[in-house]
Amino acid sequence: MRDYRKRVLEERANLEAALADADDHQCRVLSELLEHNADTEYGRAHSFGAIRSLDDFRKAVPINDYAALAPWIERMAAGESNLLSADDPAVYFTSSGTTGSHKKIPVTPGFMRRTFFPFYYAAWAPLIEHFPDVLDRPDAVLNLKHDPRPTPPTTASGRPHVGASQVDLGTRFGEPLSAEPGTFASWGTLPVPVEENDHLEKAYLRLRLAVESDVRCVIGINPAMVAALPYQLTLWWPRLVKEIRDGTLGGVPYGTPDPERAATLERLADHFGTVRPAHVWPRMRALFFWTTGMASLYLERLREEFGPGVTALPAPVAASEGPVGVALDRHGSAGSLVVTASAYEFLDAESDIRPDSLTLTMNELEPGRDYHVIFSHIGGLYRYAVGDVVRVVDRVRGVPRVEYAGRSTRSDAVGERLRDAQVIRALAEAARATGLDVRNAACRVADRPEGAVAHYEFAVAARDRWSEQETNRFASELDTAIGRESAAYRTARSTGRLGLVTVRRLDGDAFLRDWHARVATGIRPTQVKDRLFRQDHELWERLTGTDPVGEGGTA
Template sequence: MSSTEDWTDPDRLSRYRERVFGERRRLRAACADPAGRQRRVLEDLLEFNSGTEYGRKYGFGRIRTVEEFRRAVPVQRYADLAPWIERAAAGEANVLTADRPEVFFTSSGSTGAHKKIPVTPRFMKTTFFPFYFTAWAPLAEHFAEVLQRPDAVLNLKHDPLAAPPTTASGRPHVGASQVDFGARFGEPLSAEPGTAAPWGSLPVPVADGDHLEKMYLRLRLAVESDVRCVIGINPAMVAAVPYQLHHWWERIVREVRDGTLGGRPFTTPNPGRAAEFERLAARHGTVLPAHIWPHMRVLFCWTTGLASLYLPRLREQYGPGVTLLPAPVAASEGPVGVALDRHPTAGSLVVTAALYEFADADADLGPDTPTLLPHELEPDRDYHVVFSHVGGLYRYAVGDVVRVVDRVGGVPRLEYNGRAALSDHAGERLREAQVIRALRTALSATGLEVTNAACRVATARPGTAPAYTFAVAPRLPWSEDETDRFTTLLDTALGTESSDYGTARHDGRLGTPSVLRLTPEAFLGDWQDRVGSGVRPTQVKDRLFRQDPEQWARLTGRARHPSTRIDEESGR
């Protein structure tokens, strides 16, 4: 983020384009020698941080090669580094990094606790900003007109805080989208598209934790602008907009007519626009983003994972011909892949950002897990991501799984393929990506469509095997015959994706899966409820595995298809 004045500068767009294209050009040049660039990344982080307590413990000053680094430093998760990070967050210097963290990015851990990801000036300069600006290059190149007006972009992830939480040392502990990179790191062009829109900083008071009201207020303001691009990163946020338009429709129309915002006098009443909205509702019944913003051009979000099941139809709700641009493969901890073109799902490995290692996605990660280097990866395979960068994360298993799509110039192109968590109740060891591919196979074979899906293992009665229950939200109603065929095909596809699942089914350790049909908007309502409970929208992501019985009941209890018949105890 940066100042509003930058966005109104007459030559800002040309300077912005020059920056993003320059960073992409430099990354493409680096891809001509990926192994050499990876060695230089390692040399830089070792030299810069060799005098830290962590660097001294692991002998950074003696390490010269990638192999020596891999032998010296174990593969680590956040819990392994947490004691070091907490010391840095308390203000102790020279712990993990030679320069002090300026902020700590927040990220949800597997336990639900918020991680503290240290963010140093050197990390931002050498790892983050080159990747960050490159990520916007396809948008700036092919959709330059959406950047010409601040209010042409609805940036759903932009969420500045009036009073950001801090660590014990007073450093901000916030999401990446809540940091003013211009003020904090001296990057005046770093404001994301849409952050200077009229809704970028809300003009009426609202509590920082009232995320639903903030989303409403931004949408209320945006309906009076000619929005041409929606940025969500998290696709669940993009999917929520049509639902929210319908959910808040009467309130939106009333406030546009009256010129109010959040019930307060705000601007000149606009009865003409309100009347136009009423005509749209009369004509279409349900008003969609395509009706409100007829010049919509592009959506920017992750396009893989569960979103791959619903994005094709969701895109239609934003308008014919709307393009989906994939957000980069990245986490709060650091970047992995970034699109250098308009590939619909994958990005090239950011060889200048970190030293990357990978492990087979079916392996259990441990301190001594064997890893592969980028040139050893195979197309159409899934891998755990392990990276090391100058910001203080060393051989860090980020918890994401990626799939290698292909290679361009010797550099693998990767797509995000879900979290590394396993669903393993009877030795089936199912990964998110395997289940999503199985769902896609069964849907394709039957011609059926869903707006989302989730699963859990139902508790078995004595003497019976546990079995998976899949909650699906059909876009259009399914018949009983269609549901039965889909269930059979899904069971087969799961066995194809995971031999462990197939063996567990064959041996009787898992029973026959069942399907629970929900209403089309069940998952959207569940998403809205979770945001309403106080979770930031960026962190309410699609979740496939939902073993928590209360969360499952909340999702399914109010939203069943009327013809669904299922025994919750047995899963049948």
């Protein structure tokens, strides 16, 4: 732990120091990736050896998305070398995006050393600096994202194709200190057999073990996983208490029966009328996950579930493809650009991303505005549009500090061009204006008869009841707030191409049931994220209906 703490704080100090020479670091990153990969097939095709500046780079290389690079990546995954990177990938990360597709993100040793590990270690600095007791014991942290696979799937060339949280970074990349907090808890590797894709049962088994521990911190990264935890406690409570009393785990004898702990838990539930994480783990200190995007709607209520004074620390602004920003202090949502990791470019979020789009550098960004992120790094991703939108919060030592604002996906039925971030901010504004509690939300362009005017239909989860008058006022405030966020939406409304939004209030657990139903299909929980735009009719009916399919965790 002493060595781990030293490494984490050193990496944070290095990134902080780099902010003072951010422009030089950006030039150095670009020069290094060009030199390292000049003789690759992609490097030769785009004249890497002749590029001397970012302007040269922009002229020589188009903006890419995954589809543009996929032919190269598939050849690499089949075993060809020296295509995008001079290094052969050691592993391929799966995408944790919301599209349902399983991308193959090539991960080279050079990328891990130069781009990944510095930000990865530094990301834990605010947690271990200000909450050092989370490292006192292996079981002080419930790490929900840790999900090792003993026999991972592989590419045609035999390389593992797994999520970033499923890779043993110590063994694969020679980083023995890289294990995340909580990974050595008794539930880190489940001690009883469970089907590989039965992720709900895995979640139950981990919770069953954690309920007997003095957990101080929960790590989720994906906030939907953390939001599900209070719901799971209630859902699985009778089974949890029974297994603790009987000394079983998933019906298998495990450990020593503990009727005293079971009785204590039953008394807590009887006294409070429900069970919350704060009751089970009264010394909880911190949560670690993305605190923005849809999570911003339910963050405060979620923190209350875990206890008074619990701190929510933001996970890095990052994707499987690479990092963007990392919090170097206790800011609640934003992190500084990782200027030593990638060469960054940006595009105003209102613009469409085209191969020849004119991009901005970090020095041209304005606080309070949203931008598409485009990065290039030594691992073989060049001018890569990751599909995320960030919002610039402020600057630290002249370097933008950014928070995740949402996906770049648009909803565009009649030219309104709505983005996640715009609608999420409008939902928050409508909640403030009406004083109503919003736990989560989704929307779609409502089904309509031929010739009828289109309008957006919102499903909004709330714990308390709303009167018809309150619901109508919320809809009106929401419609106005979306118009303030989006000029295109405002125009569509004023010209009669869109009608007033409608709002359907769902019970407070509706989105949690939906999350469980999606996980029950075999999707890893890290990949089941909050989704705002939901145009699929069948999935919409499942969300807004009452069928609790996929609850899992049954006795």
